[in-house]
Amino acid sequence: MSRTIHRLAVILAAALTTLMALAGVAAAHVSVSSQDAEPGGYGKLTFRVPNESDTASTVGLRMQIPQEAAMASLRAMPVPGWDVTMTTEQLDEPLQAHGREITEYVSVVEFRAEDGAGIAPGEFGEFALSGGPFPDAETLSYPTVQTYSDGSESAWIEPTIDGAEPDKPAPVLALNGDAGGHDAATGAEEPAGDEADVQEAGVQEEGATTQAADGGSATATTALVLAIIGLIAGLGGLILGWTARRRTVSS
Template identity: 80%
Template sequence: MSHTIHRLAVVLAAVLTTLVALAGVAAAHVGVSSPDAEPGGYGKLTFRVPSESDTASTVGVRIAIPEEAAMASLRAMPMPGWTVDMTTTRLDDPLEAHGQEITEYVSVVEFRAENEGVGIGPGEFGEFGLSGGPFPDAETLSYPTVQTYSDGSESAWIEPTVDGAEPESPAPVLALTGEATGHDADADDAADEAAVEEAATSSEAADGGSATATTALVVAILGLLAGLGGLALGWTARRRTVSS
């Protein structure tokens, strides 16, 4: 009996280790948050990028802005040791901002570390800021993002979240809040750019994914314990029957 219980304990420990590892991976995806983004307004976007690799550093972050999330004005916050490249794309449906027709918008923003030493190392995370507007009239906006590592591998966070079910590699999703304020960011861009806001806290989407992973882990553990308990009782009953 003691030998069997010992084997069950070993199996339980191995399964728990695997579940915890899987929960950590599920929660460690790229997220986006904003303290002030709202439909029709201007605000700052903060992309939080954890480095999942145990051996390589994150040296590139490529953020795509789909046309449905297009903004007339978009700027990147400087990052020491990183370069920023912006790609513009012609709009099928031009935007109007400040009485002008906007026919092109920034569709891709790519941050690249100048060398591996300034990359995001294993066990670390980095934050990358964008500022712009006006945001479109929508409840949520998705920003597919590709993360590049120093060993040449990539993590593509590009899958859409459908009906609240988070995919394996979800694209960062921003929830827009409040009503349109009509705030004219171009009127005070100089002041806004000089006083860079503090990095935003973890995105609600990331927090929600972490909570979901934790709940799933607890349920799995409880189910496993119940199953092992039943197995032990069944084994004991069988021993008693044989002994009789």
């Protein structure tokens, strides 16, 4: 009996280790959130970047802004120890902003660790962008590639279809239509001076804000926790059943 219980305990420990490892992977993807982004308004985007490698640091992050998510103005918040570059491209259909026609927009934002240190294993970083006006949409997707110091990459570029999260989901922003954004239609405007040039891809300092964890990650983690509980209950029932059968045979 003791041998059987020992074997079952070993199987249970291995299963728990596997499930907890899967839970960590499910929760460790790049996400994006905002407290003030809304259709037609201006707001701040925060990309949360966990380092999911046990041996390498995250040294690069490249975010793509598709044309359907194009904004007339986009700026990056400086991050100590990181360089930022912005790439622009021509729009297939020009945007209208503050009475001006915008024919190009920032399509790629890339952060690169200056000294190669980056985000160490077991840590996470946050990278913020500020811009607008946001398109008239409920959600916006930002395919992102995470680069590690060992040369490997994690491409968070897969679309989420019908609520089913893929293995490498692209960060998805839910626009908050109820937030008090800086909407030109309500009389609010962009910052004055040189920053008012809606074609400029400048840099704007803002305070760092800690954002809520991605909802899809929480859902996946919850499902794995429930699976662990079910596994424990199942193995416990197996042990009790085996013990009861032994007692019946002995009597």
